[in-house]
């Protein structure tokens with residue numbers, strides 16, 4: 001456990017009367033991608049700011065690569081790559097100059113610096129625009145530069161704060177792919193988002209955060225299991241749906257059946273295992289099925305279950 | 314230290330890259346040096362006098378005397394002289410008519426017609442002409458006296474120069490009629506404007522830099538820098554050094570360009586540079602303080618320009634300190650500009666050495682330290698609070 005890249009223990013941060021982060025703890029192992037999933041104002045950026053040593057925690061500790069992180073320490077910051085939510089680049093410097101500047105501040109010099117800058121430029125696909133001032137870049141290019149700066153020092157822990165907000169689908173896809181690639185190379189990633197698809201796709205483990213509290217944590221499947229068997233099977237068709245409903249309720253594993261005129265919705269433990277039996281039973285009661293739909297719970301429903309509200313407001 | 318220098322380097326680079334800065338940094342100060350030189354500078358150089366009338370001992374004598382006083386003398390006809398005077402091309406016109414020339418030769422009372430122009434220094438030039446005539450009359454009187462004692466005319470000159478060598482008659486040379494003119498003695502035409510503009514623009518250049526600090530914070534690059542292995546102290550030092558470098562750069566440029574283009578004399582170079590270096594530190598500290606206290610770039614630029622102009626005006630950079638009334642002069646001492654202005658005055662006009670300007674440098678250094686400490690503290694505090 002001690003070789004965890006990041007250990008966050010009982011962090012608390014208040015702004016006046018508001019407790020923006022309220023006892024958050026989690027760990028990230030080397031090479032692991034950890035997602036903080038939560039709606040606007042949940043406390044994601046505040047948590048990350050403490051992890052990166054930008055603001056002090058009121059309570060709790062952050063340990064990066066075994067070293068305690070506070071705003072006053074610079075040592076553990078060498079292991080971090082931070083990609084802030086808002087673009088943090090100099091608009092009047094070119095892409096290459098931006099990278100060179102931050103690389104120098106990371107302690108890179110001379111040939112090592114130049115080499116790394118070129119590597120990152122091609123990694124983020126900006127090699128051919130490196131000489132243009134970054135204010136002339138498109139939104140997606142700026143975002144990629146913003147990410148590139150976080151990669152300069154080959155961090156052990158890369159922190160990405162909602163890197164895909166306001167990005168067109170194509171750039172978004174490129175960003176997600178490069179995060180997957182980096183994680184494949186063994187970089188640990190802390191990724192915040194309020195898009196559950198991103199969390200599901202990228203993250204090994206996910207922490208669900210709301211109102212400053214970590215509501216639940218685990219792999220996607222663990223989280224889904226938390227809220228129990230709530231798969232649904234929806235049958236659409238004509239015939240005696242109401243009559244079939246009584247028979248369907250008797251199938252072991254079916255918890256609830258609600259019918260309307262042309263459809264029935266079953267709440268079941270394990271939809272894929274039961275669907276054949278359900279369809280057979282319905283057919284036996286003279287129901288002519290037009291469609292069958294299985295849905296399994298996603299993080300959205302987990303979130304709804306945990307907090308009583310949706311991820312997006 | 315490396316980190317601080319890296320940050321400072323970016324500040325300087327961004328400053329020079331901003332197109333709108335280029336005019337204000339490179340062209341505008343020199344334009345003002347030129348304008349102020351034309352307005353205030355004339356009194357400090359020679360006057361311009363026309364001596365009209367045919368060749369005579371009196372006329373050539375006046376011309377010779379004035380020219381040894383570095384006055385520019387021309388010999389137009391009287392009507393032309395009056396017209397030049399009216400157009401401001403002359404300070405004083407003197408008419409040496411035949412009657413005056415004869416009276417002079419005979420040692421009688423000489424009546425000269427003299428018209429003075431309206432330029433600020435015409436009075437001083439008039440005094441130059443009067444003393445030139447006085448010198449000639451005294452000399453002529455001596456000659457007449459010797460001749461009366463029977464000295465042959467050819468020998469009179471020798472006798473007088475011998476006498477002049479033998480005795481040390483106190484020579485009373487009235488060149489300047491008031492204290493003010495005396496202040497500007499030894500000053501080239503553009504020197505006065507140059508030091509004032511240097512102070513004005515160094516301060517302005519630094520203060521407009523306060524907007525870039527606000528921009529950097531708004532853009533989040535400040536936070537990003539601090540998320541790397543860079544301490545808040547290094548960041549503050551870098552921002553400070555960056556602004557200071559901008560000030561020194563601006564000042565150094567004005568010194569170089571004004572001396573090449575307008576022949577401005579800066580006196581002892583290293584002393585002038587020392588004043589610039591310390592004054593720039595005051596400006597840098599002020600800029601950091603402003604950039605920390607104000608919330609938006611617009612507010613910072615506005616306040617920066619406003620403060621820069623007011624302090625410069627109070628500190629004698631627009632109108633020379635020497636012509637301030639006493640109370641204003643006292644008030645001017647709250648500005649760093651006034652102290653630096655006086656240091657430059659010592660160095661440029663009076664060949665002041667290090668000890669002469671030590672008091673001014675001391676006050677400036679104290680201001681610089683106080684402001685740098687205050688600015689650094691405020692920036693650090695605001696970084697810790699609002700990230």
Ligand SMILES: Nc1ncnc2c1ncn2[C@@H]1O[C@H](COP(=O)(O)OP(=O)(O)OP(=O)(O)O)[C@@H](O)[C@H]1O
Nearest residue numbers: 015020039040041042043044045046047194699700
């Ligand atoms: N500097 C600050 N001063 C006062 N309140 C703050 C400050 N920073 C954040 N907050 C508050 O703390 C809460 C959490 O904010 P935070 O930025 O961490 O949310 P977030 O999860 O990152 O949201 P988003 O998805 O919108 O980025 C919010 O209510 C916010 O208003």
Ligand SMILES: [Mg+2]
Nearest residue numbers: 044045046085
């Ligand atoms: Mg956020």
